[in-house]
Amino acid sequence: xxxxxxxxxxxxxxxxxxxxxxxxxxxxxxxxxxxxxxxxxxxxxxxxxxxxxxxxxxxxxxxxxxxxxxxxxxxxxxxxxxxxxxxxxxxxxxxxxxxxxxxxxxxxxxxxxxxxxxxxxxxxxxxxxxxxxxxxxxxxxxxxxxxxxxxxxxxxxxxxxxxx
Numbered sequence: 767x768x769x770x771x772x773x774x775x776x777x778x779x780x781x782x783x784x785x786x787x788x789x790x791x792x793x794x795x796x797x798x799x800x801x802x803x804x805x806x807x808x809x810x811x812x813x814x815x816x817x818x819x820x821x822x823x824x825x826x827x828x829x830x831x832x833x834x835x836x837x838x839x840x841x842x843x844x845x846x847x848x849x850x851x852x853x854x855x856x857x858x859x860x861x862x863x864x865x866x867x868x869x870x871x872x873x874x875x876x877x878x879x880x881x882x883x884x885x886x887x888x889x890x891x892x893x894x895x896x897x898x899x900x901x902x903x904x905x906x907x908x909x910x911x912x913x914x915x916x917x918x919x920x921x922x923x924x925x926x927x928x929x930x
Contacts, residue, residue, distance in 0.1 A: 792820040794850060794928050796903070822847070822929035831923050833877060833916045838888050841912035841925060848907045848930040853879060853914070856922040857898035872898060875919040881911045888913045896923075905930065 795817045803809035827845050841851070858872035877896040882888045896902050898921070906912060909927060 792823075793817050794820055796850075798903070820929060824929040826929070827925075827927040829925050831925060833914050833921050833923055835916045835918055835920065838880075838885060838913045838915050840885075841909055841914060841927075843909040843912075843927050845909055845927045845929045847909075848905065849909050850903065850905045850928045850930065851909065851912065852901060852903045852926040852928075853877070853896055854901040854924040854926075855896045855898050856924060858922070871919050874917070875921045876917045877921045877923060878915055878917055880913045881906060882913055883911055885913065896921075 796814065798814045799811060800813075801809045801811040822845075824845055827843055829842055831842065833839060843849070855875075855877050858868075858875065860868065860872075864872070875898055879894040879896060879902065880888045880891045882891045894902050894904070914923070
């Protein structure tokens with residue numbers, strides 16, 4: 767086949783039309799890496815990568831929230847039904863050198879996350895602990911079942927909710 771046998775579209779709109787899928791869908795891509803290393807040993811790690819198509823046409827939701835230590839709060843969400851939830855504990859940022867007491871307080875501001883069908887049961891349910899400057903990800907059938915509180919002090923969090 768020679769170059770004269772090739773057919774090139776006349777303009778970029780024709781090229782874009784050929785490249786677009788017939789039924790485009792939103793998708794969520796997740797890439798995670800976790801490593802553990804003992805002193806003087808090679809690290810052991812696990813890596814997860816996957817993409818899933820999102821059937822819902824709802825927009826993702828994200829919000830910064832301050833969680834109090836003694837009061838359970840539901841997860842704010844404008845996403846209905848099942849969703850992938852990512853909760854980031856932003857940790858404490860100091861503008862000056864913190865005292866040991868301030869460091870300890872910041873390190874102990876652990877976020878507790880519970881999935882419960884009723885607010886009356888949250889204290890009896892197993893929980894997910896999210897330490898300062900870490901995060902957790904899970905998929906839930908109903909975002910209204912998510913309850914959160916900080917075990918001590920206050921925790922700055924960022925909550926991302928991606929519809930399924």
